[in-house]
Amino acid sequence: MSEEAKTSLNRREFFSFLAVGWITFGAATAGLASLVFRFLYPNVVFEPAMDFIAGFPDDYPEGVDERWKNGFGVWIYKKDGRLVAMSNICTHLGCIPTWLPAESKFKCPCHGSGYYPNGINFEGPAPRPLERFKISRDAEGKIIVDKTKVFRYEKGEWNNTDAFIEV
Amino acid sequence: MIKEAINFLSSPVYSFTGFLVLFWIALKRIDIVGTKKFGWALLIGTLLIFGWMVADPIFFSIISLPDNIPIIILNALVFWSTWFALYKGNQNDIRIAAGEPPIEGTPENREKVWAWPNLVYTELFCGILCTIFLVVWAIFFKAPLEEPANPTWAPNPAKAPWYFLGLQEMLVYFDPWMAGVVLPGLILVGLIALPFIDMNPKGNGYYTFKERKFAITAFLFGWLALWVFLIQVGTFLRGPNWTFYGPFEYWDAHKVVAENNINLSEIIWIKLFNVGLPKNILLREIFGLIATFAYMVGIVPLITKKWGHRYLKSLGAIRYYILIFLLLSMMSLPIKMYLRWFFNLKYILAMPEFELNL
Numbered sequence: 020m021s022e023e024a025k026t027s028l029n030r031r032e033f034f035s036f037l038a039v040g041w042i043t044f045g046a047a048t049a050g051l052a053s054l055v056f057r058f059l060y061p062n063v064v065f066e067p068a069m070d071f072i073a074g075f076p077d078d079y080p081e082g083v084d085e086r087w088k089n090g091f092g093v094w095i096y097k098k099d100g101r102l103v104a105m106s107n108i109c110t111h112l113g114c115i116p117t118w119l120p121a122e123s124k125f126k127c128p129c130h131g132s133g134y135y136p137n138g139i140n141f142e143g144p145a146p147r148p149l150e151r152f153k154i155s156r157d158a159e160g161k162i163i164v165d166k167t168k169v170f171r172y173e174k175g176e177w178n179n180t181d182a183f184i185e186v
Numbered sequence: 187m188i189k190e191a192i193n194f195l196s197s198p199v200y201s202f203t204g205f206l207v208l209f210w211i212a213l214k215r216i217d218i219v220g221t222k223k224f225g226w227a228l229l230i231g232t233l234l235i236f237g238w239m240v241a242d243p244i245f246f247s248i249i250s251l252p253d254n255i256p257i258i259i260l261n262a263l264v265f266w267s268t269w270f271a272l273y274k275g276n277q278n279d280i281r282i283a284a285g286e287p288p289i290e291g292t293p294e295n296r297e298k299v300w301a302w303p304n305l306v307y308t309e310l311f312c313g314i315l316c317t318i319f320l321v322v323w324a325i326f327f328k329a330p331l332e333e334p335a336n337p338t339w340a341p342n343p344a345k346a347p348w349y350f351l352g353l354q355e356m357l358v359y360f361d362p363w364m365a366g367v368v369l370p371g372l373i374l375v376g377l378i379a380l381p382f383i384d385m386n387p388k389g390n391g392y393y394t395f396k397e398r399k400f401a402i403t404a405f406l407f408g409w410l411a412l413w414v415f416l417i418q419v420g421t422f423l424r425g426p427n428w429t430f431y432g433p434f435e436y437w438d439a440h441k442v443v444a445e446n447n448i449n450l451s452e453i454i455w456i457k458l459f460n461v462g463l464p465k466n467i468l469l470r471e472i473f474g475l476i477a478t479f480a481y482m483v484g485i486v487p488l489i490t491k492k493w494g495h496r497y498l499k500s501l502g503a504i505r506y507y508i509l510i511f512l513l514l515s516m517m518s519l520p521i522k523m524y525l526r527w528f529f530n531l532k533y534i535l536a537m538p539e540f541e542l543n544l
Contacts, residue, residue, distance in 0.1 A: 066337070067337075067338070088338060089336070089338050089339060090338070091338070092337065092338040107338060110538075111357070111361075111362060112357060112362040112366065114340050114344055115338060115339055115340035117340075117342055117427070119427075119440070121440060122440070122442060126427040127427070127428070128340050128341065128342035128343045128344040128426065128427055128428060129340065129343075129344045129354070129357075129428060130354065130357050130358045130428050131358060131427055131428035131429060131445070133445075141446050141447070142445050142446060142447060143358065143428075143445065143447065144357065144358055144359065144360065144361065144447075144532065146361055146532075146533065146536065146538045146541075146543045147538035173538045173539055174539060
């Protein structure tokens with residue numbers, strides 16, 4: 020090949036350079052975008068575990084029990100031989116209601132939704148009752164609460180055998 | 187005694203109604219409201235009443251919260267700018283009625299100046315003054331340092347930033363999808379659409395009220411009654427558990443207010459017909475569906491016949507029906523508020539199975 024021929028590109032070489040350039044640029048952009056995307060997700064999540072062992076049913080008094088509320092976001096409610104695990108997330112907009120023992124109700128501080136101790140909504144704008152979590156017993160008879168499975172009243176799921184335990 | 191009366195009268199149903207009446211009178215008698223004499227009387231009267239209210243320790247403790255100070259400033263600014271616009275509009279309306287041009291259209295005011303330096307200098311100084319103001323504010327009113335966030339606990343009352351308190355108050359009457367997504371979205375889209383809907387060339391470059399009566403009334407209603415007023419309620423009158431407290435009332439977290447709310451389906455099927463709720467969702471919510479459809483679609487021809495036909499002609503069909511849709515969406519908020527206050531109505535259409543509640 021002569022020297023002059025090397026100084027200019029022919030059409031085919033031009034397009035292959037162009038292709039290499041665009042592919043490199045695209046790959047670099049995609050790599051950067053994926054780094055940015057990864058950065059949106061935290062390295063460590065300080066969230067309560069999704070399931071936990073809640074001791075024996077006899078540990079709980081009749082009515083609403085708040086001992087797991089701060090750690091796991093769960094109220095245990097025992098009534099008429101049934102023990103259930105209730106979510107502490109308001110069904111209106113996701114605030115955390117307060118349990119008011121004197122008035123015997125849950126009351127949300129954000130928009131004033133109120134719930135009976137069993138989680139049925141009666142006050143304020145809440146459109147549906149508090150959700151319940153899957154609850155079961157291990158071999159020793161201890162309670163296991165699994166927050167990954169929820170049971171919703173309006174879908175008729177509260178009588179599901181996983182939604183309560185007999186005590 | 188007077189304070190108890192004020193506490194009673196400031197409950198949302200009375201204070202909102204009273205506000206609407208005052209709003210209506212103010213726009214009706216703009217020839218009185220839009221005068222300097224009335225402006226001074228209003229300012230002095232407001233300051234006297236406010237001074238008397240501040241002397242009360244409970245009211246003072248509410249308004250002196252760092253979060254609430256911007257709202258006091260907002261109130262002063264809203265008061266001032268609304269009155270000022272009405273005053274200028276009234277002056278021009280009198281001139282126009284007498285056959286003179288508006289003040290902004292007189293020969294000495296038509297003279298033009300350069301944007302640079304006249305405008306840019308003013309903007310620069312405004313920017314500097316705002317910065318100084320914010321720095322001084324940040325020094326004097328410190329942001330509170332609280333414990334680390336805990337996802338299983340919420341403060342009581344849990345209040346949004348002050349500019350969102352109207353939205354939070356709106357959420358008391360609506361499902362989060364409506365008051366949190368649909369209505370705010372419509373507010374934004376509607377405000378963007380306004381210049382394309384409003385074809386009235388009058389009022390360009392000068393203040394007027396009479397030439398733009400409907401546009402100004404509708405906008406001020408949405409802004410003052412449905413946004414600013416609700417911010418006042420959410421800020422000063424909502425305490426623990428988002429219960430209503432009068433301005434001189436101690437925020438007792440155990441104040442019990444009966445507010446058992448029920449859905450339209452329950453009112454009709456259980457209370458009226460005395461039968462249980464039907465199993466079928468569509469049958470259960472049939473009245474809510476009819477009411478919603480009647481409100482959003484059914485009454486449109488009636489409105490057009492009674493009042494809207496001239497707008498239909500001047501705006502064209504597309505603009506006109508967008509305008510009606512926006513107006514009806516806006517009016518759904520006060521309507522829902524009154525239904526809640528009078529009938530304890532929770533939702534007209536309640537389908538929690540599909541997260542759809544109106």
